[in-house]
Amino acid sequence: MIMIKSTKLLYTSLVLLILGFGVYIFYSTAFREFHPVIDKQPKLEYPAIRNQERIDATIIEVKNNISTISVSFASIEQNTIVKFFDPEKLFNIPIIAYITPRGKIVTAISMSENCTSKEFYLENNNIHCANCPSYWNMESLEAYACCQRYYPDPIPSKLVNGEIIIEKSVFANWQKRD
Numbered sequence: 001m002i003m004i005k006s007t008k009l010l011y012t013s014l015v016l017l018i019l020g021f022g023v024y025i026f027y028s029t030a031f032r033e034f035h036p037v038i039d040k041q042p043k044l045e046y047p048a049i050r051n052q053e054r055i056d057a058t059i060i061e062v063k064n065n066i067s068t069i070s071v072s073f074a075s076i077e078q079n080t081i082v083k084f085f086d087p088e089k090l091f092n093i094p095i096i097a098y099i100t101p102r103g104k105i106v107t108a109i110s111m112s113e114n115c116t117s118k119e120f121y122l123e124n125n126n127i128h129c130a131n132c133p134s135y136w137n138m139e140s141l142e143a144y145a146c147c148q149r150y151y152p153d154p155i156p157s158k159l160v161n162g163e164i165i166i167e168k169s170v171f172a173n174w175q176k177r178d
Contacts, residue, residue, distance in 0.1 A: 035141045037154035044103035055122045056130075057083035057096055057110075063163070064088065070163040071097060076105070081122050083110060091171045094118055096152055097164055100139045101125050105159060107166055108152035113176050120152055127152060149177060 058079040063070045064087040076082050081098040085091075094110040110118050112129050119130035126144070128135040134147040141151045153174070158165045 035139070035154055037156060038100070038104055038106055038139060038141070040156065041107075041154075042105045042157075042159040044099065044105070046103055052124050054128075055080045057081045057120065059083050062087055067169070068165050068167055070165045073105075073159060073162050073164055076164065081120075081127075086168075086171065088168075091174070093171075093174075095155070095166070095171060096120060097157075098122060098127070098138065102139060104139060105157065105164060106138065106154055107157040107164060108154045109171065109174055110152050111176075112147050112150040112152070114147040114150040153177065 096110040115132040117131035126135045134145040136151040
């Protein structure tokens, strides 16, 4: 009799543990927070639609203004993820831009200080390092592998008249993360 009660208690505990874990996973995924910089980025009226295959960054040209650089928003829509460089060549790390599945425009320093990668690609709803197995959720930057803190570092930008505008001071003053 005692054996039956302890077995029932064990099974009940196990079911409650699995159920609790499932609820935790559901809420942590459903209510995932954006990275703080991404949260303040412009949001489009429509979500990004993309296939689930690997998409490498396309190099595009930038427009050099007095205190800003700008890239065509249409080039990001067309290519899904783009990479560009400081036209004055004072900052030698590329910058990437992409649109998240929920429609947030992300601009980021294209570098992972851990493995020194400057190459990233999109696959599914993640941004992947091309040099190591690290990848991150493209909205929250939640890590799924080794370089947890060294995702492409988001920088602020604005969407104005079909152009993504980035202040030059933002990338000129960027510091590597420890």
